[in-house]
Amino acid sequence: MVSSTEFQTVLKTASGYLDVAANAHGEEKAFLAVQALKRTCHPSPHVVAVGPGGGSAVAHLASQLSLGEPHVESARLTLIEVPGVTSSSLADAVEAFSRVGTCQLVSGFAQDMGTLLTEPADVISASALLHEVYSYAGGYTGLHGVIRTLPTVLRPGGMFAYRDVYAVKGVSLHDGSLQTYTSRSWLRFLRMFVPQYLEHGTHPYHSASDPMVFRQDSRIVPVERLDEMTSAVIAAPAGVFREVQRHYITLRDHVWRSGVLGFRPFLEGPLAADWIDARRGHKRVHYALTDTDWLPDSQKSMLIALSERYIDHYTVDGDIFDECTDIALNAFLTLAEHGDGECGEVWQNWVTREGRETYAYMTLDSLLAAVAVHSTEVAQNQRTVLMPVQPTDVLRRDRTYYNRYLRRALPNPLRDAKQLVLFTNIPVGDTRSLSEGMHCLQQWCSKGSLARVYSAINSGG
Template sequence: MPAYLDVAANAHGWEKALFTHRALERVSPERPHLVEIGPGGGSAVSALAKALHGGNRRVDLTLVEVPGVTSRALTAAIKEFARVGHCTLLRGHAQEIDRLLERPADVVAASALMHEVYSYGGGYAGIHNLMRALPGVLAPGGFFAYRDVYAVGAPSLHERTTHTYNAPSWLRFLRMFTPRYLSEGVHPYHHAQDEVVARQDSRIVAVADLAPARCAVVSAPIGLFREIQRHYLTFRDHAWRSGALGFVPVLDGHLAADWLDTRTGHKRVHYTLTGADWLPRSQRAMLLAVSEPYADHYAVDGDIFDECTDIALAAFLDATGRGDTACAEVWESWAAREGRETYAYLTLDELITAFAVHSTEADNGRSTVLLPARVDDIALPHRNYYNRYLSKRLANPLVDAKQLVLFSHIDVADSEMLGQAMAAIGGVCGKHSLARIYAALNPRG
């Protein structure tokens, strides 16, 4: 069976590489040093290789990956990058990056790094240590390009709310994932007010005992609902890519962007069939009947594909719960890599503020700060396709999007650049956050 990263985490390469490419265009060295933390399946490496191909500059790329994590896809991406520069793969942890690199980096890039560090590297203390370490490895005028999941727009992740679930695939996932995540994962939901209370037919039931054929009303912290929603999507995508449901959709490249209406997230899905048969025969026949055949695959309306996916996924999860070996192997490969992770959600305001404040605490012999220097160094691309799907399955879905920030390594003595950066974040950060940043930049008043 392919390694997890070869199946699950090799999409959206150009989005991951977008701000990295912009940063490389803004640094001055003839042969810049780029560092990517946590390259995963190498999709950003591959996208960057394509973007740089044909240019005049060569790039020295250093990849930092945790020990034991490998993928054939990353090996292929490294070979592809050889056309535009030199690539070195180092083993180590993000918080130790200042001890891993032999020379300063002009650009450091990372995608979805915070939840990895939170889950496996010391919680918020690990995240803050990473923020303090980055200025020590960045050259003056360097950049840190970061991309992560959009956070919950709530005063606190512990704020209680109520969600309802009636789709069988979601109910099966809820009862399989939630108890395991709460017992094995690194998460902040330990207080009495964080208790998950589920009701079916007006009676309180344990989440692990939810009946998949009846609507469930669940009260819990909003952050936990975000974890459930985000993990459901990652598992669904993993099951898709694995071929375990009976079909494999194209999730990257030009066929993945066959939009009928970009604004509403409505698109055609291109897919191939596999030998698995978790979709009932009648549903499989219906899917093929409404699909357009191509030379080596099919294309179908995304709403129809989602409907079929939920039917197949419900049957697949039911079989996993009954102990089917093949289904359990797919579930466990995902659960071992993703199921215990907590997305350390920081809103754009919190993310920018945290990086600014903790980067000023770096022990690098200089007084510097990490801040986006321009308004267009901050982006929030919505996942319209996911949001369309979620709005059809959940009564009150949480918005799915990505947040991208390109941080500049600014000398605090550079008042012009600093003023430009503070103006750039004025539309994103609240007054309290701006005051915290100002206090960090002026510790002596």
């Protein structure tokens, strides 16, 4: 076991992880920040990016400003990053932004924004901030603390642009659900992942109504004794299935990047977007061979036989690659389960860095309500509340490639996507904006959540 500090700053923030695995989707990460700048009235807005990682969002924002979109006289960017975190890609992005504005990097934690920033922000942008805080900095207590901090560092009328993992469509992640698993690699993953996640991860599934019940051949079995050769029917909260599914995808990407399977696909850059049919999530996968020698030659030879040579590497239909990958991944998990060699090390690195995170602990309903309610609890001269005010302030970006794979791998998969919300810091005395905000919340929130928000706004803090 590594310490909490080492867990955050050594594995989660290793330069290789930030420069490659965490440095994608810059347009998506910066999308709402760009929209917020289009609506700001400040000629020289102060933008704060919390946890810039590899800098993909910073680079995209710089490119948009260089094109004059959005149109501002100048932009001042403050980056807040965990102490000791550096990456060459972030340094490049900072240099690019310095050509269109000013940029400073501040070391610290999101919880301390109030003391780290020397002036109010017009826009605060963050990706995955709340799930990181939830997983590593105090669960709901830490998460609610960050929400309460936001109104104190945003100007009235300022905006918080937030992006995170899409949860599920429903009121609660605790709603009971049934899932069927037939794939050997998924069953083995369940046996390896679920016990350590439920025991060591930060998650909300502790109540008597949250148990996971595993059945094979109509008999209840402990998760540790799941037989990967027999289909399993599992009863559990929808949120647990969401965690299993998202963690499997992150493990698969992690193992791919390691090259331990004998091939390493291109997951970033132009070759990662070679679509056959983008709307349906069907792509060509480009990959290079690695020198792994534990995988049977027949598996690598079969993949090569189904592929085509492309300059200095290979390309293959994504559906074929996914099927071959699941066979190879099952072989990997067989060795990793026994801690064997390189496979055991790759698994352990992933478990330590990603395996205890909780990606989706709130539905959109509960997220919007939590941000609104806790933002009103701040003692300040002018009380404000954080809410989206336009229908387009709440978006979902589907992961079509992953969804295509999941539909083929699971009988009833959950949707894989990102959810984006642009919150406005509304003074509680601004009745027009409050009315717009409540109207927007009505489209996403239950009546119970709306009642909580209404009560929080009118309770006086």
